[in-house]
Amino acid sequence: MDPRSEVLLRQAGLFTGDLLLAGLPADDLLAELPRAWGWSWHAGEHQHLLARFGERCSFDVQAPPAAFDSAVLFLPKSRELTDYLLQALASRLAGKPLYLVGEKRAGIERAARQLAAFGKPRKLDSARHCQLWRVDVLDAPDTPVLNDLARHFTLELSDGPLQVTSLPGVFSHGRLDLGSALLLEHLDGLPAGPLLDFGCGAGVIGAALKRRYPASPVILLDVDAFALASSRLTLAANRLEAQSIAADSIHAAPVGLAAIVSNPPFHQGVHTDYQASETLLRHAREHLATNGELRLVANSFLRYPPLIERHLGHCQTLASGQGFSLYRAAIRQ
Template sequence: MDPRSEVLLRQADLFRGDLLLAGLPADDLLGQLPAAIGWSWHAGAHQTLQARFDGRCTFGVAPPAAAFDAAVLFLPKSRELTDYLLNALAARLPGRPLYLVGEKRAGIERAARQLAPFGEARKLDSARHCQLWRVTVTNSPPPTELQALAQHFELELADGPLRVVSLPGVFSHGRLDRGTALLLDQLDRLPAGRLLDFGCGAGIIGASLKRRYPESEVVLLDVDAFAVESSRMTLAANQLEAQVIAGDGIDAAPNDCAAIISNPPFHQGVHTHYEASETLLQRAASHLRAGGELRLVANAFLKYPPLIQAHLGHCETVVSADGFRIYRAQRG
């Protein structure tokens, strides 16, 4: 059981009514709170919860339409995303309780101050290196339009300006990160056919691929609903059409790709996770056609070449700069 869920269950009598669990972990909390429903924006967590608690968890960037008498937000990493989520929940809970739970090392004490606009916040519990806070919503905000929180910026690329739309919580929100910038300069001479942008974030790589290779089918894949929505908005801002998929890792990707291009993630919340990236390297070959290519950017300290060579073949370092490396490998 996730320690945040354990803290909630220490106060289980508070959570017997119609309760929304927002950003909940993929554990047995829904089983312990049978009147609760879940809202997830992580495709992997949602898939696990749906398999165990069919129909009791929704996926997306907005709260479910179902009524609820209280809500618990599991603290996300991003302060901007926390603001959006708290406002979206508080708008549905005038006069009712809104809870915030999170790990101390994730900044729960700082985040608790974000409850202040809605009423007087109170700490209810501190255990398992976590804290649980509550506010009764006396100041209910108007519903928040997520699009109004998007950051828009423009990249000057060799084939013209690219408009980017970034939502709160998306990787490198509102700016171009150095790894993606390096990868953007190494998108030439990709094989013809289906191109996959794995871990698409705000859709910068995917949109660039579709514009550079208009005859190719381009697929963008991310585990996060806010990234998926950002990618769709970026494509629309540039009058481009591509398929955008929410899925947990490379297993959600189509097969028979001509190339997989990625700035793969290795962070999840405050924790460091390499599983999604390592699984990509281990299974990329099964999603590439013969002669298909994997091209990715990674921090130079990550020991990816041995994994690539073990599962795909010869690994070439195309560029090394600014603490990043571009790797290229081809399926035989």
């Protein structure tokens, strides 16, 4: 059981009515709270919950429409996303309690101050290096319009300006990160055929690929519902079309890809996590066509070249700069 869930269960007597659990972990919490519903924006966790609890858990950037007597937000990493989620929940809870739970090292005490916009926050419990806070919503705010919270910026690329839209919580919200900037400079010469942007974020790489290779189908894959929503907005802003897949690993991608292009994540919340990237490198060959290739940008200190050599063959460093390296490996018969 996740320690945040354990803290909630210490106060289980508070949750006797219809309860919404927002951002819940993929554990047994829904089994322990039979009147609870889950709202997830993490595709991997949602799949685990869906397999066990069926329609009691939704995957979306919007809260499920059903009425509830209280809600718990599991603290996300992003302050902007926390703001949006708290407002979205509080808008449905006039005169009702809203709870916030999170790890101390994730900044739960700082985040609890954000509850003051809706009433007087109270700390209810502290255990397992986590805290549980409550606010009784006095004046429900207006329901936030997610797209109104988007940040828009323009990238001046060699083939013209690219419009980018990012939503709260998306990696490198409102700006181009250094790794993606390096990757954008080295998208030439990809083989013809389906192209996958793995860990698409706001869709910068995927949109650039589709514009540069209009005859090639482009697929954007990400674990985060807010990232996929952002990527669709980015594509629409540039009048481009691509397929999107919500998944937490390369296993959900199609086979026969001409190329996998990625600036893969290695952080999950406050924890460092390389699993998605390492799974990508171990199984990329299964999804690439003969003569297909991988192009991956990463922090130079990450020891990806040995993994690439082991699973894909010769690893070429195409470029390095500002702490990042761009690697290429091609599949040969």
